[in-house]
Structure formats: C-alpha cells, structure tokens
Amino acid sequence: MKEEKLSLLQRCIKWREANIKEKQFILILSFLVGIFTAFAALILKFFIHQIQNFLTDNFNVTQANYLYLVYPVVGIFLAGWFVRNIVKDDISHGVTKILYAISRRQGRIKRHNIWSSTIASAITIGFGGSVGAEAPIVLTGSAIGSNLGSVFKMEHRTLMLLVGCGAAGAVAGIFKAPIAGLVFTLEVLMIDLTMSSLLPLLISAVTAATVSYITTGTEAMFKFHLDQAFELERIPYVILLGIFCGLVSLYFTRAMNSVEGVFGKLNNPYKKLAFGG
Numbered sequence: 001m002k003e004e005k006l007s008l009l010q011r012c013i014k015w016r017e018a019n020i021k022e023k024q025f026i027l028i029l030s031f032l033v034g035i036f037t038a039f040a041a042l043i044l045k046f047f048i049h050q051i052q053n054f055l056t057d058n059f060n061v062t063q064a065n066y067l068y069l070v071y072p073v074v075g076i077f078l079a080g081w082f083v084r085n086i087v088k089d090d091i092s093h094g095v096t097k098i099l100y101a102i103s104r105r106q107g108r109i110k111r112h113n114i115w116s117s118t119i120a121s122a123i124t125i126g127f128g129g130s131v132g133a134e135a136p137i138v139l140t141g142s143a144i145g146s147n148l149g150s151v152f153k154m155e156h157r158t159l160m161l162l163v164g165c166g167a168a169g170a171v172a173g174i175f176k177a178p179i180a181g182l183v184f185t186l187e188v189l190m191i192d193l194t195m196s197s198l199l200p201l202l203i204s205a206v207t208a209a210t211v212s213y214i215t216t217g218t219e220a221m222f223k224f225h226l227d228q229a230f231e232l233e234r235i236p237y238v239i240l241l242g243i244f245c246g247l248v249s250l251y252f253t254r255a256m257n258s259v260e261g262v263f264g265k266l267n268n269p270y271k272k273l274a275f276g277g
Contacts (some may be wrong), residue, residue, distance in 0.1 A: 013153055023196070026158060029148060030165045030200035034207025036148070037141035037169035041208070042215060044118050044137055045174065051126025068128060073277035075127020079120045080269055087116045095135055095188060098142045098163060102189065107159030108150065113143035133174060138184075141170025145204075161197055164189050165204035173208035175221055181205040 016025060059065055083091060089112060091097070101109045121136035145166030149159045164185045172181030182205050266272050 009151070016152065022158075025152075026154075026161065026200055027203060029145075029152070029154075029162060030203040031207055033141070033145045033148060033162060033165045034169040034173075034204035035211055036144045037137075037166055037204070038173035038208035038211035038215075040114075040118060040140050040144065041137050041170060041173035041212065044122055044133055044140070047118070047122035048126045048133065051122065052128075055127065072128040072130070073273070075124050075129050076277050077273055078127070079124045079129075080273065082120055082123065083116070084269065087112055087120075089116075091116050091120060091139075093135060095138060097139055098167065098189060101142070101146065102160050102163060106156035107146055107161075107163045108156075109139075109143040109146040109163065111143070111147050113139055114147060115140075117143075134171070137170045137174050138167045141166035141168075141173075145169075161200060164197070165200050168201045169204035169208035172205040173212045176209050176212045176216075177221075178202075178205035178209040181208070 020028070055067075055071055059067075083089075089110065091113065097109070097113070101107055117136040117139045121131065121133060124131055125133060142163045143166065145162035145164070146159055149162040154162070167189055168178075168181035168185040170181070171184045172178040175181075182201050185201055263272055263276065266275070
C-alpha cells in the first residue's frame with residue numbers, strides 16, 4: 001500500500017514537471033499554503049478559546065479568583081510534558097527556528113512543527129500563560145510551506161520562498177491583515193523583494209486573510225476610531241515614541257536571553273516549573 005502511494009506521488013510529480021511550469025506551480029503552491037495556514041490559525045484560536053472557556057466557565061468576572069494564579073502554572077507543566085514526552089524535540093522560538101531553517105537547513109522545517117507548536121501554545125495560552133500566538137502560528141505556517149514544497153521535490157530556493165509564504169499567510173490569517181503578513185516576512189525573514197517572490201507572498205497573504213474573513217466574519221480583530229486628523233506638528237513626538245519603543249524592545253530581548261541562560265542551566269524540568277511558574 002505504501003509503495004502504491006509513493007509511486008502515485010512520483011507520477012504526480014512527473015506529470016507536474018511535464019505539464020506545469022515551475023513559476024506557475026509556485027503560484028499554485030502559494031495559494032494552497034495560504035488556505036492551509038488560514039485554517040491552522042483558525043484551529044489555534046479555536047483551541048485557545050475552548051480551553052479558556054472550559055476553565056473559566058463558572059467564574060465570576062467581577063471578582064478575583066485564585067485559580068487565575070494556578071492555571072498558568074498548570075498550563076506550563078502540561079505544555080512542557082507534551083514537548084518532552086510526545087514531541088521529543090526542541091520546538092524553540094518560532095521566528096528563531098525559521099531563520100535557522102533558512103540559513104542552515106535550506107528552508108527545511110521538521111514535519112512535527114506543523115502541529116506541535118499549535119498544540120503546545122494553545123495549552124499555554126489557554127491556561128493563561130503570558131505568551132502570544134504570533135510566533136507559534138508563524139512557525140506552523142512556515143512548516144506547512146516547507147513541507148508542502150518538500151512533498152513536490154522543490155529546490156531549496158523555492159522552499160525558502162514557501163517558508164516565507166507560510167509566515168505571511170499565518171500572520172495574515174490570524175490577524176486578518178495581509179499587508180502585515182507581507183511586511184513581516186520581508187522585514188523579519190529577509191526574503192528577497194523581487195517580482196518572482198513578491199507575487200507568491202501576496203497570494204498567500206491575501207488568500208489566508210480572505211479565508212479568515214469568510215469563516216469568522218468581516219469584523220477586524222483590532223479596531224480603532226480616529227477622532228482627529230494627524231497633524232505634522234506631532235511628527236517629533238512620533239519619532240521619540242519610536243526611539244523609546246526600540247529601546248524597550250532591546251531591553252526585552254536582552255533580558256529574555258539572560259533569563260533563558262539562567263533557566264538553561266537548570267537540568268531538572270521541575271525546578272524550571274517551580275521558578276518559572
């Protein structure tokens with residue numbers, strides 16, 4: 001049965017090579033990546049909300065509850081157990097893992113990253129852990145792009161492009177923001193801005209955002225109302241705000257790396273749980 005499946009896949013690859021040009025097939029793959037990453041983002045949000053609702057269903061929102069202090073510790077323990085005993089691999093930081101795959105592994109990301117980051121982060125966030133869903137869904141999307149390209153035996157340059165398509169689609173799908181997904185990929189992952197790379201990235205981002213709009217409605221995730229028009233006199237203050245935010249980002253990155261170094265010296269996971277939790 002396995003040999004039949006492999007031979008069928010090989011026949012599909014040969015048919016594709018004979019009938020569909022490389023550039024056209026990349027556009028098809030980028031469209032599929034956009035669809036898959038959008039559904040991955042929806043699944044992540046669904047799991048987070050389901051866990052949250054299950055844990056806080058009988059809570060009185062107007063009063064304090066000591067379980068808000070207990071749940072994050074339990075979530076960290078469960079996520080750690082899941083990674084150690086089921087995944088049995090370091091899922092690492094999402095963006096760091098992607099950059100490593102691009103620079104050292106020719107755009108190849110392990111298959112378990114398609115689902116491991118989603119489950120681990122859903123547990124952590126659903127239990128109230130102070131983390132975000134951005135990095136896990138970006139890693140999930142990039143893993144989808146990488147493995148989809150690997151299935152069709154694409155070369156490493158195309159794999160790296162599909163990794164970027166997955167990241168763009170993931171950000172666009174979870175935030176309903178296609179431009180944000182495109183800019184994130186170009187700035188953070190440093191994908192070359194050429195016409196051959198821009199179009200697949202746009203297709204993945206727009207497709208993922210469209211799927212999110214169709215499935216969850218047209219309401220924006222982050223809404224704001226502009227009461228007054230922007231005035232040029234405010235530009236110096238905006239520049240100061242940018243400098244301040246940049247310094248805060250630098251502090252956060254270095255502080256996080258320092259804390260990680262301290263926890264990296266703790267071999268016992270229960271010690272990490274006791275201090276971190």
